[in-house]
Amino acid sequence: MTNRLEQALGHRYSDQSLLLTALTHRSHSWPHNERLEFLGDSILNGVIARQLFDCFPDLPEGDLSRLRANLVRQESLHQLALSLSLGEFLRLGDGELKSGGRQRPSILADALEALFGAIWLDAGFDAASAVIVRLYAEKLATIVPGQPIKDAKTRLQEALQGRRLPLPKYSLASTEGEAHAQQFSISCQIDALNIRTQGSGGSRRAAEQMAAERALEDIQHA
Amino acid sequence: MTNRLEQALGHRYSDQSLLLTALTHRSHSWPHNERLEFLGDSILNGVIARQLFDCFPDLPEGDLSRLRANLVRQESLHQLALSLSLGEFLRLGDGELKSGGRQRPSILADALEALFGAIWLDAGFDAASAVIVRLYAEKLATIVPGQPIKDAKTRLQEALQGRRLPLPKYSLASTEGEAHAQQFSISCQIDALNIRTQGSGGSRRAAEQMAAERALEDIQHA
Missing domain, CATH: 3.30.160.20 (Double Stranded RNA Binding Domain)
Structure with missing residues (x-):
């Protein structure tokens, strides 16, 4: 059933337990996805930093920082999670389910980061980087350097x-x-x-x- | 002359201009090290996240975050920079030189991050990761999980x-x-x-x- 999600992500997990953990909210059971989210957040920041560094050789550090903050914040991750229909695959406790957890931006954003962290563990940095770059391609392509970022x-x-x-x-x-x-x-x-x-x-x-x-x-x- | 620094770091830069840029403070000339610092900060965060994740399989996300914040903050980077005698190799403008820039913790910490970023560009993620892990080995080894981190x-x-x-x-x-x-x-x-x-x-x-x-x-x- 998670095949569709793996297809959308463009990564097939060799270790399916990592995928399962990444989809498990703390309200559901242990192991849940918070440690993977920590890992995924860090690789996401690194990969986006590198992309921006390479794509915009003339931008000073402050602009790179602002662009990155814009790309990795909850709102952007939430949009990407929706494009993957990630909500359908989440494992949530009853309370979260009833209160609309599948649609909650923070839960979706965190789970997406956890999926990135799980790819890093499953197949290495380059594999995770490739998935992140592919998912972010559209957002990266629409960046016009010099265009003011929302402050x-x-x-x-x-x-x-x-x-x-x-x-x-x-x-x-x-x-x-x-x-x-x-x-x-x-x-x-x-x-x-x-x-x-x-x-x-x-x-x-x-x-x-x-x-x-x-x-x-x-x-x-x- | 920078050979000694490369030896201490454990990385020989194929592209010596990257090394030079990493050592150049904005008060000296352009290109300076601020963009590399942005890149280096991000890989440092990622590598330390992964190390902590692997070394402490039982620690919850909040503890991993606190441990990481402790390891990557200016004070820790400053200590490592001193152990490399990094100050001797910095290229600073006259004003910074006179006001003791070679000893300024923020300048040293930023330059060390820039050196990490430069290794990422020079030889890839794994090479940069290896250097960071080696430099941090002692600090990582002395972490006692569960021991309260300074809040x-x-x-x-x-x-x-x-x-x-x-x-x-x-x-x-x-x-x-x-x-x-x-x-x-x-x-x-x-x-x-x-x-x-x-x-x-x-x-x-x-x-x-x-x-x-x-x-x-x-x-x-x-």
């Missing part, structure tokens, strides 16, 4: 709008240092979610982005 | 004590949710550095750790 403030705004919540409030918490080397602290406040984060940086904009990034983390962990 | 609060305390600064102040910013599923927000304040961060979590302890982690980041970026 944290934009993504936070979209995340709140998606929940029909008001926009976050940014305010200056403090400034420090002499005029030519000031450090700004900005706080980002989302009253509806009782979230308040703070970011710092050499400009208001940089500080706001850090605060927004942290607010996004808080929303994801909430 | 963020402890590390923050040590960082402040090292600077002879007072301890941070933690205070409850807010609680949210019903009694059985409360979310705590804790703020961490370091007056001497004008740093104030916030963390959230399902327990006061978890929220404090997140706030401490962010304060550590702020200190590093400051």
Whole structure:
């Protein structure tokens, strides 16, 4: 039954128990996929880093980092998981099943990472790399270097709008240092979610982005 | 002259220009090592993840993550860089040279990551993995699973004590949710550095750790 998934992934697991574990949520049974997810997350980061490095020889490190963050975040993994119909193959506990676990973005994204980690164990780094590169080919092909990537403030705004919540409030918490080397602290406040984060940086904009990034983390962990 | 460094690393670069770039700080000239550092950071994370996964089959994902964070952070890389006498080989601009750049932990740690990335390009993943595993052998061997790893609060305390600064102040910013599923927000304040961060979590302890982690980041970026 998992044949279809292996076909979609483009990898046949020699050790089928690895595949089974990668599909097993912690609510179902042990061994579950959390350790494999840890491994898969790390190889995904490495493979995407290398792809971006090779494809965009002129981009500075900061842009590569932002592009990668964009490609490996939950939302992107969730889209790929949907394209593989991964939800059908998940092994979930009853509670998770009833509450719609098969559709939950975090569960799907984690399981996809676990599948990558399982390929690394099953057939080596290059095999896992090939699968990741194939899955990401379309996303990688549509990257236009220089095109602005959605920054944290934009993504936070979209995340709140998606929940029909008001926009976050940014305010200056403090400034420090002499005029030519000031450090700004900005706080980002989302009253509806009782979230308040703070970011710092050499400009208001940089500080706001850090605060927004942290607010996004808080929303994801909430 | 870089022969000694290659010997210490255990890798002879076929493409010596990669080695040169890895040793070049942005204050010196272009191409500098920031793109290679991005690549090296990612392979370092992957290789250490795999080592921990293989060495500690019983550790849950959270412990693996904490162990890895401990191994790949600047302090650990700095120690390894010192063991390679990496500082002697760095190419720094005049300003950095005069202000002690050869000894700066962040410059040394970044250059070591760049050297890893350069090996990946020069000779493939397995070659880079072998170098990393060899360098980290001692650190990996001394890990006793189950032994508590220094948590963020402890590390923050040590960082402040090292600077002879007072301890941070933690205070409850807010609680949210019903009694059985409360979310705590804790703020961490370091007056001497004008740093104030916030963390959230399902327990006061978890929220404090997140706030401490962010304060550590702020200190590093400051």
